[in-house]
Amino acid sequence: MLDKTFNPQDVEKRIAAQWQASGAFACGNRPEAEAFSIVIPPPNVTGRLHIGHALNNSLQDILARFERMRGKDVLWQPGTDHAGIATQLIVERQLAERQMSRIGLGREKFLEEVWKWKAESGGAIVEQQHRLGASADWSRERFTMDEGLSRAVLKVFVELYKQGLIYKDKRLVNWDPRLQTAVSDLEVESLEIKGTLWHVKYPIEDSDRFITVATTRPETMLGDTAVAVHPDDERYRALVGKTAILPLTGRPIPIIADEYSDPEKGTGAVKITPGHDFNDFEVGKRHKLPLINIINKDGTLNNDVPAPYRGLSREAARKKIVADLEAAGLLEKSEPITHAVPHDEKTKTVVLEPFLTEQWYLNVQPLADKAIAAVEKGETKFVPENWANVYFGWLKNIRPWCISRQLWWGHQIPVWYGPAKEYRSSGGERASIFAEETQDAARKAAEDYYGRPVEFFSDEMEYKRAVSPYYQQPWPADWRIPLLREADVLDTWFSSALWPFSTLGWPDKAAELERYYPTNVLVTGFDIIFFWVARMMMMGIHFLGQVPFKTVLIHNRVLDEQGAKMSKTKGNVVDPITLIDEFGADALRFTLAQAAGQSRDMRIGPTRVEAGRNFATKLWNTSRFCEMNGCVTVPGFEPGRVRETVNQWIVAETAQAVADVTAAIEALRFNDAANAAYHFVYDIFCDWYVEITKPIFQSGSNAAQAETRATTAWARDQILKLLHPFMPFITEELWAATATTPRDSLLVVAHWPSIKAQGAEAASAEMHWVIELIKGVRSVRSEMNVPAGAKIPLVLTGADMIAKERMARNKDVIMTLARLTQADPADSIPKGSAQFVLGEAVVALPLGDVIDFAKERARLEKELKKTQGEIDRFDAKLLNEQFVAKAPEEVLAEQREKRTEAAALAARLGDAIGRLQN
RNA sequence: GGGCGGUUAGCUCAGCGGGAGAGCACUACCUUGACAUGGUAGGGGCCAUAGGUUCGAUCCCUAUACCGCCCACCA
Numbered sequence: 001m002l003d004k005t006f007n008p009q010d011v012e013k014r015i016a017a018q019w020q021a022s023g024a025f026a027c028g029n030r031p032e033a034e035a036f037s038i039v040i041p042p043p044n045v046t047g048r049l050h051i052g053h054a055l056n057n058s059l060q061d062i063l064a065r066f067e068r069m070r071g072k073d074v075l076w077q078p079g080t081d082h083a084g085i086a087t088q089l090i091v092e093r094q095l096a097e098r099q100m101s102r103i104g105l106g107r108e109k110f111l112e113e114v115w116k117w118k119a120e121s122g123g124a125i126v127e128q129q130h131r132l133g134a135s136a137d138w139s140r141e142r143f144t145m146d147e148g149l150s151r152a153v154l155k156v157f158v159e160l161y162k163q164g165l166i167y168k169d170k171r172l173v174n175w176d177p178r179l180q181t182a183v184s185d186l187e188v189e190s191l192e193i194k195g196t197l198w199h200v201k202y203p204i205e206d207s208d209r210f211i212t213v214a215t216t217r218p219e220t221m222l223g224d225t226a227v228a229v230h231p232d233d234e235r236y237r238a239l240v241g242k243t244a245i246l247p248l249t250g251r252p253i254p255i256i257a258d259e260y261s262d263p264e265k266g267t268g269a270v271k272i273t274p275g276h277d278f279n280d281f282e283v284g285k286r287h288k289l290p291l292i293n294i295i296n297k298d299g300t301l302n303n304d305v306p307a308p309y310r311g312l313s314r315e316a317a318r319k320k321i322v323a324d325l326e327a328a329g330l331l332e333k334s335e336p337i338t339h340a341v342p343h344d345e346k347t348k349t350v351v352l353e354p355f356l357t358e359q360w361y362l363n364v365q366p367l368a369d370k371a372i373a374a375v376e377k378g379e380t381k382f383v384p385e386n387w388a389n390v391y392f393g394w395l396k397n398i399r400p401w402c403i404s405r406q407l408w409w410g411h412q413i414p415v416w417y418g419p420a421k422e423y424r425s426s427g428g429e430r431a432s433i434f435a436e437e438t439q440d441a442a443r444k445a446a447e448d449y450y451g452r453p454v455e456f457f458s459d460e461m462e463y464k465r466a467v468s469p470y471y472q473q474p475w476p477a478d479w480r481i482p483l484l485r486e487a488d489v490l491d492t493w494f495s496s497a498l499w500p501f502s503t504l505g506w507p508d509k510a511a512e513l514e515r516y517y518p519t520n521v522l523v524t525g526f527d528i529i530f531f532w533v534a535r536m537m538m539m540g541i542h543f544l545g546q547v548p549f550k551t552v553l554i555h556n557r558v559l560d561e562q563g564a565k566m567s568k569t570k571g572n573v574v575d576p577i578t579l580i581d582e583f584g585a586d587a588l589r590f591t592l593a594q595a596a597g598q599s600r601d602m603r604i605g606p607t608r609v610e611a612g613r614n615f616a617t618k619l620w621n622t623s624r625f626c627e628m629n630g631c632v633t634v635p636g637f638e639p640g641r642v643r644e645t646v647n648q649w650i651v652a653e654t655a656q657a658v659a660d661v662t663a664a665i666e667a668l669r670f671n672d673a674a675n676a677a678y679h680f681v682y683d684i685f686c687d688w689y690v691e692i693t694k695p696i697f698q699s700g701s702n703a704a705q706a707e708t709r710a711t712t713a714w715a716r717d718q719i720l721k722l723l724h725p726f727m728p729f730i731t732e733e734l735w736a737a738t739a740t741t742p743r744d745s746l747l748v749v750a751h752w753p754s755i756k757a758q759g760a761e762a763a764s765a766e767m768h769w770v771i772e773l774i775k776g777v778r779s780v781r782s783e784m785n786v787p788a789g790a791k792i793p794l795v796l797t798g799a800d801m802i803a804k805e806r807m808a809r810n811k812d813v814i815m816t817l818a819r820l821t822q823a824d825p826a827d828s829i830p831k832g833s834a835q836f837v838l839g840e841a842v843v844a845l846p847l848g849d850v851i852d853f854a855k856e857r858a859r860l861e862k863e864l865k866k867t868q869g870e871i872d873r874f875d876a877k878l879l880n881e882q883f884v885a886k887a888p889e890e891v892l893a894e895q896r897e898k899r900t901e902a903a904a905l906a907a908r909l910g911d912a913i914g915r916l917q918n
Numbered sequence: 919g920g921g922c923g924g925u926u927a928g929c930u931c932a933g934c935g936g937g938a939g940a941g942c943a944c945u946a947c948c949u950u951g952a953c954a955u956g957g958u959a960g961g962g963g964c965c966a967u968a969g970g971u972u973c974g975a976u977c978c979c980u981a982u983a984c985c986g987c988c989c990a991c992c993a
Contacts (some may be wrong), residue, residue, distance in 0.1 A: 007956075023952085038936085118929090190991075197993075214993045266993035277992075339992055386922075390988070393921070397989085526988085538968035563986090583955095590977075594941080595931080600923055600987075603930060609942060610955080617955045671932075676939075690952075775959095782959040788948045870937070877936090882973035891974095892938055 002627055002737055003556060006620040008584030011733045016130055018732070025067070025135045025750045027075035027516070035434070036072040039500050039549075040136060041524050041532065045080035045143060046087050046121045049128035051558045051566065051604055052525060056577035057134050058589045059555055059670055060523045065725040069752035071480045075133060077353050077503050079142035080125065082118075083285060084347060084492040085179065088409040089115050104798040107408050107458070107487075108834060114409050120227050128577055132727045133585050133685050135748065142503045145411065146496040152502035153495045154437040156455050156716045161415075161435040165363045166403070168433075172281045175355030175400055177314075181406035182359050185399065185493060186530055188352055190340040197339075199332040200265060201323055202227060205243040206251060211236070212332050214266030216339055218325065219317040220553060221246065223294040224253055224304040226272040231257040232305060233268050235812040247330050248321065249306055258283050276354050293356050314353075318457050360404035360413060360488065367538035368395040374537060380547045383668050384598060387554045388525060394434055394530045394624035403491045410489030416442045416483045421450060430484065437486075446483055455480040455542050460478030460487065464572050475849075502546035513544075519670070522549040525557055525865045526600075555596055561605030579609050586727035587612035593726050594678070596670040615678060618721065622686050623716060623734045629697050630739050631712040631748035639755060644704055645809065646696070647761035649710040653680065654718050655757035661722050662752070676724050685715060688771055713738075718753045769803070770810045773843065776836045777818035780845055783859055784852065785833055791819050792845055795826035795833075798908075799841035837905050842912060857916055864909040874899035 010167065019025060034437040038060050043053055064076040090116045092102050102110045142149060160166040173182040175770065177679045198218050201210035210225055227244050229236035240257045260283050261270050274284025274291040286290055296302045301309045301317050308324075309317050325331040342352045344776055366885075372395050374380055382388040404413060416439075420431035432449065439456065446454045452475075457463035463484040470479065495502070500522075504513040517541070523534060533552055540548030559565060560572045567573070583606075591612035595602040639651040664673035689712075696708050716738065724731040724747050728776035735747035777794060786792060794814075796807055804825050814823050826844075828896075829835065834856050835843035874895055877883050884892065 002952095004953085064973080153950065193992090195992085199993095216992060264992080270993045279992090337993095340990095341992060364954090389922070395990075465969090530988095557987090597932065599931075607942065608930075614955045621953035621956085624950085628952065679940085684955085687957095694951095769933080778958060779960090782947075785947085788958075789952080873937070877974075880973060886973045887936080895936075902937095 002620065002624045004624075006584070006616055006730055006733075008586065008616075008729065009581070010338070012131070012133070012580075012585055012729045015732045016133065018746065019135065019748055020138070022746055022748070024746060025076070025137050026139055027073060027137050028512075030071070033071055035075070035515050036064075036067040037075040037077065037519040038521055038523065039077040039503060039519055040079065040134075040405070041126050041522075042079045042081040042142075042144065042496065042499060044086055045118055045125070045127055047083070049125055049132070049576055051574045051576050051579075053125075053129075054132060054588060055558055055592045055596065055602075055604075056523055056556060057129055057132055058592045059553070060521075061132070061134050061136075061589075061728075062665065062670060062673075062725040063668075064592060064749065066752065068135070069721065069724065069750060071751065073474070074516075075137055075140075075512070076685065077137060077140060077142070077516075077519075078126070078129070078134070078136035078505060079499075080143045080144070082143065082410065082412040082492060084405060084489065085181070085183075087114060087118070088407050089179070089346075091409070101578065102408065104535050110121045110408055131577060131580055131585060133589065135139040135728070142494070143624055144499070144502075147509075148192065149498070149502045149507070151437070152410060152498050152506055153490065154414045155507045156498060157411075157490065157494075158435050158437050159543075160362060161658065165366070166435075167361055167363070167827060169359055169400075170356065170357055170358040171360050172278055172354045173273075174342060174352045175297075175357065176350055177295075177297065177353055177871040178350045179407070180297045181337055181354065182355075182357060182402055182404060183390045184402045184493075187345045188342045189345040189348060191343045191348060192338055194336065194338050196334050197337040198267070198322060198325075198334045200247065200251075200271075201330045201332050202244040202247060202271075203330075203742055204239065204255075205245055207242075210330075211239055211244055211255060211269050212267045213271040215271055216337065217318070218321045219301070219309075219314055220273045220276045220294070221271055221321070221563070221772045222249060222273045222301070222309065223275045223292040224319075224891065225270055225275045225284065225289040226253050226287065227255045227267045227276060228258040228261040228272050229255065230259060230261040230263045233263045235263075236269055236651060247328060248324055253682060254287075254289075256283075256287050256289075258286065273758045275356055278354055280388050281354070282369060295353065295355070297355075298695040299353060301758065322653065342909060353360065359402050360490075361400040362403050362494075364398050364401050364538060367542050368398045368534075370774055371395055371534060371537040374547045380537065380549060382552045383551055387529065387552070387890055390529050390622065391473050391534055395534055401491075403494050404488040405491055406487075407489050410492060411495055413488050414438075414442075415486040416456070417448065417486065418446055418454070418481055419470070434483070434864035436546070437494070446481065449482045453480045454483045456531075457482050457484045458487075460484060469761060493535060494563075496532055497539040498543075499828065500536055500540055501544055506543070517544060517548070518546050518548045521553055523553045523555060526554050526648055527557065528641060529554070532900075551668070556600060556602040559601050559603050561603050563601070563603055574605060579606065582606070583609045583613035583728070584616060586730045587617050589728075590615060590674060590726045593670045596674075598604060598669075598671075599864040615682070616727060618686060619681060619719070619727070619730060620734070622681070622690060623738055625690055626712050626716050627738055629693075629709065629712070631709045633713045633717055633738075633743075634710040636849060637710050637714050639711070640757065641708055642711055644696075644707055645712075645763045645766050646692050646813075647707055648760045650685070650711060650715050651755070652757040652764055653684050653689075654753075654762035655755040655878050656680075658683075658685065658718065658722060658753045658755050665725070677719075677726065681719055681723070681792050688767075689715065691817055692767075692770075692813050695816045696761070699812060701903055718755070720747060721750055721753050724748070724750075745766065765804050766810070767840065769806050770814060773807070773814060773838055774817045776838055776843060777814075777845065779833045780836055782820075784845075784847060784855065786847065788819075791821045792847060793822045794820045795822075795830065795846065797823055797826055797829050797842050797844060803841050829912075831913055833915075835915075836863075837908040837912070840904075842908055853916060857913060860909055860913050860916070862908060863864040863914065867906045867909060870902045874902065 011416050022804045039278055045659055064074050065232045084186055174188050176183055195216050197214050199214050201212050203210055222248050242255050243252045244252050246256055272280045272283050274281045274289055275293040282425050294301055294305050299314050300314050344350045344352055391672040415533055416434045417430035418432040434442045434443055434445045443454055463482050467483040500519055501517055504517055508515055536548045564572055587609050644650055660676035661673050664676055693708050720731040720735050732747045811823050829844040830846040832848050833846045834851055835844045
């Protein structure tokens with residue numbers, strides 16, 4: 001006997017263990033079946049599951065379970081990402097708490113610490129995915145820094161390098177002065193900041209005049225190498241070609257004409273700081289201006305600025321410079337301004353600095369072209385389609401991708417540097433580059449190149465010591481050429497971009513690659529279309545010659561119940577595990593699926609999940625009802641052969657529900673699928689079928705009871721199957737608990753239903769009639785304030801044979817559900833009856849003294865008025881010549897039919913009101 | 919500045935050319951032998967505004983307003 005309520009906590013763990021033990025999630029055990037594959041967007045290995053993950057994983061799991069039940073060989077590939085910056089940051093913070101530092105430890109020891117942290121916390125998010133019920137093939141779990149995946153990364157890097165697509169370049173990058181690493185354009189977030197616009201007067205050489213520039217960053221003026229004005233700007237025309245004296249430094253800088261200068265902005269004259277501004281960098285290139293770098297890697301001012309400012313932070317320098325300018329009388333004015341300032345996208349606190357460094361770049365242009373073409377040709381489809389525009393928009397304006405990071409945690413770039421082969425050449429100590437997948441390969445390449453043995457160095461200082469004595473000199477005969485390993489690591493997204501094939505065994509010729517690539521669906525959020533989706537497309541096409549996935553499903557973004565973006569700082573993060581603890585994983589999953597509509601966002605919070613929990617309870621209890629009435633699955637039951645009308649009807653309804661849910665999941669419309677299942681279970685099975693079968697179980701014939709028991713059990717089984725992708729735990733539990741003999745298999749590998757129901761039209765019509773009758777009686781009872789416990793008589797008048805037969809056949813049901821003392825046909829309507837119209841017939845409820853005539857008249861008149869309004873509307877249409885002439889035939893016929901029905905209803909209502917007066 | 923979404927019941931959202939829907943909330947009644955994490959019956963909407971297309975517009979088009987997001991933008 002089932003417990004009175006479902007206790008998720010007790011059940012979930014046990015069921016999860018059963019699934020694991022059964023091996024049901026493993027791919028490859030259906031070699032003859034069609035393959036279906038999904039790769040999970042790998043979460044940060046040391047992170048925690050948030051509600052967005054829960055949605056993302058739930059949708060993937062629905063697909064995986066659905067296709068598995070449909071007999072496919074499903075691979076849902078799980079794994080985690082090393083998340084370079086985020087993880088390194090956490091470990092550095094932990095070290096700081098122990099009064100230690102990354103630099104103090106050194107690279108090797110520090111990485112040991114990170115691996116330790118990964119081991120400690122790395123299981124958590126996977127454990128949370130298990131809590132959710134994710135049916136991924138956990139035996140194939142991967143990590144972006146696994147041996148195999150790392151090999152893929154190295155191979156991709158080396159190939160792209162040898163193809164000339166990866167190169168080193170010295171240009172401005174977005175620099176994070178706290179982490180002291182470059183970040184890519186995508187990792188920059190512009191935030192509106194209240195600042196000040198200072199107008200600074202630059203004296204003009206050999207004159208007593210000034211040119212005034214406006215700036216929000218006065219500290220960068222120490223790196224100015226020009227002042228630019230627009231060539232057409234009359235105000236400044238005379239000054240072009242003259243020289244300004246940069247205040248505080250006394251350095252002369254030219255006044256140049258460049259169209260970059262916008263006469264509308266600021267004063268129309270703009271200071272040019274090529275070393276610290278992207279636009280100025282371009283201006284500097286055009287005018288061959290010198291470039292002065294004035295800051296250190298940590299953001300403090302360097303020794304190329306006047307002594308008083310050296311070592312100051314950017315903020316302190318700004319203050320001091322403003323004060324000094326003011327003291328010198330060179331500050332014309334200052335005004336408050338709100339302007340966009342680049343911040344690092346992760347913490348949103350650190351102001352990024354355009355900074356001149358040498359970095360590794362990937363020229364993605366040729367890859368992007370192919371990625372664009374693939375979507376244009378439909379090889380990959382976005383769902384909803386409009387997200388393709390976002391994808392195109394970015395790829396069509398793509399810029400080289402800065403792939404190097406000055407971090408330690410990540411894939412160290414497989415490049416070794418050596419000294420110039422011609423020692424007299426002035427190439428410095430890192431003149432030769434060997435990009436190879438392994439150190440051995442690098443050794444070989446270098447030894448071939450130099451014709452000498454080499455020696456590896458990982459520390460730059462040691463390397464320099466080894467190499468520096470031999471600049472500009474012949475190398476000693478026994479000298480081993482020092483090779484220095486590139487210290488930088490790759491952007492985390494570089495390895496993520498390979499995920500769809502690196503997890504399948506590439507670069508080896510793996511059978512999995514053959515079978516599961518391209519994957520079927522990528523399920524992800526729109527926030528990583530650029531970061532991840534586009535890059536996977538590029539890498540997949542480039543290295544495999546095929547797109548990595550056929551469909552990209554972009555799902556909603558999850559907001560809190562107030563519609564606010566969730567963030568740790570706001571403290572409005574909804575923890576999915578808390579929701580699972582409170583309401584159960586099934587409740588959360590079902591709620592997420594129901595909310596996964598076509599809009600861009602969804603709002604999720606406890607109240608919605610509570611509704612999901614209530615649905616689980618309903619499912620549990622209706623199963624309990626089945627159990628209490630001895631409804632046990634009958635082997636070989638044939639739904640097409642049931643004889644009882646109500647059973648024929650529920651078979652047809654079940655078939656409809658199966659068709660609806662199936663079509664919706666296929667179309668990736670999860671909300672439609674969940675709602676179709678919900679509607680069938682709640683509004684059809686529980687509300688009507690179960691209620692209608694109660695009288696049968698009490699007083700039906702043996703044959704009817706037996707058939708109804710079998711049909712009920714069958715329908716319940718179909719429900720469990722239909723709901724299993726959404727609510728796997730409770731359905732699996734019920735699947736076992738409702739069986740008296742062991743099931744053939746776990747529900748997770750049961751066959752998805754496919755039902756052919758034909759010839760049930762008559763049964764369906766009859767049941768709809770019965771339901772309408774019962775609803776009609778209930779409605780009248782309620783409006784007439786008939787006590788819920790009181791039983792009343794019913795007579796059916798004006799009914800045709802069909803209606804009379806319907807009532808006779810379903811008398812028990814009608815009397816029970818409508819709480820009647822009798823339900824019989826009659827020739828006339830008894831006095832003192834409340835009435836309502838049902839099809840051709842009038843249903844009368846002789847309430848005698850109970851009836852409130854005024855109330856009954858009001859009720860009928862309201863109904864009549866409503867009907868009359870409808871008739872008027874139909875008439876307006878049908879009398880409109882244009883409508884009659886132009887509307888399609890079927891619409892016309894439909895409107896006429898509806899008008900006739902309404903008129904008939906009105907006539908009967910009129911009669912009923914007339915009789916009331918007697 | 920460029921682009922993309924949204925505006926439908928108190929709230930959250932479906933619907934997207936032929937009579938306005940769901941869940942939650944609300945009201946009334948009901949401890950009826952599956953279920954109060956429940957049942958029954960209800961109330962509640964000029965489908966943002968203004969034009970247009972159409973026999974017919976919540977739905978298509980064009981503007982407007984408001985809300986939100988993305989990209990570009992540090993004078």
